[in-house]
Amino acid sequence: MDSSQQRARLYDAMSVSIEVRADPAVLYVAGSGQFTFADARLRFLQMLDAVDRNKATKVLFDGRQVKGKPETIERFWYGEFAAQAVNRYMIEGAVRRAPQFAYVLHEPVLDPKRFGETVAVNRGMWVKAFDNLEDAREWLRLPRDDARP
Numbered sequence: 001m002d003s004s005q006q007r008a009r010l011y012d013a014m015s016v017s018i019e020v021r022a023d024p025a026v027l028y029v030a031g032s033g034q035f036t037f038a039d040a041r042l043r044f045l046q047m048l049d050a051v052d053r054n055k056a057t058k059v060l061f062d063g064r065q066v067k068g069k070p071e072t073i074e075r076f077w078y079g080e081f082a083a084q085a086v087n088r089y090m091i092e093g094a095v096r097r098a099p100q101f102a103y104v105l106h107e108p109v110l111d112p113k114r115f116g117e118t119v120a121v122n123r124g125m126w127v128k129a130f131d132n133l134e135d136a137r138e139w140l141r142l143p144r145d146d147a148r149p
Contacts, residue, residue, distance in 0.1 A: 016066060018043050020050045026142055027056035027099075035068030035109055037077060044082050052094040058140045059101045062133065069108040072115060079119030086125050101127040102136035 016033040029047055033039075047059060070078070082101075089095045103110075103117075110131055111117075117129045130136040137144070 015039060016043055018046060020047070022050065022054035022056060026058040026060050026140060027051055027054055029059060029061045030065070031061060031063040032065035033067070035066055035070055037070070037074045040078055041081055044078075044085060048085055048089050048094070051099050052089065057097065057099055058142070059099055060136060060140060060142070061101065061103045063103060063105045063109060064133075066105065066109050070111075070116075075111055075116035076119050079116035079125075080123060082127070083120040083123035083125040087123075098124070098126045100140060101125065102140050103127065103129045104131070104133050104136045105129060106131065 015036060016031055016039045019030045021028040027047070027050055029050070031043065047061070050056070051059060086095070086098060090098060110129055114129055117127055120127050128136075128139055130139070
């Protein structure tokens, strides 16, 4: 893929939508649609705004309905962007402590090597990616009897 194709892909029309539900224990975010890097950044900022509004300390992002195959560089950029955005929200006082983020994704959106996760963690973000909802809920220490996703 040449650089003009990469730029066109990065600035593609937004196609991922999110639905946010807040509970006292967790912010549930369900994503669907076609992955684009530009859209993923916008949706992440929307999640952070919801974290702020709801004073959430945990976020469960269910992206099993998100399609696409992010390039390695996009995984890097997203991990870096997300960690910087969380840090900025903390510096500005929008969140008092780093929220815990669990992402549930399917390959190829989910990178089996978890490169984006590694980038974000190395920059101070409390995040982990999963291929199933049960493991994500367990990592977040959410009750098993909760009927929500």
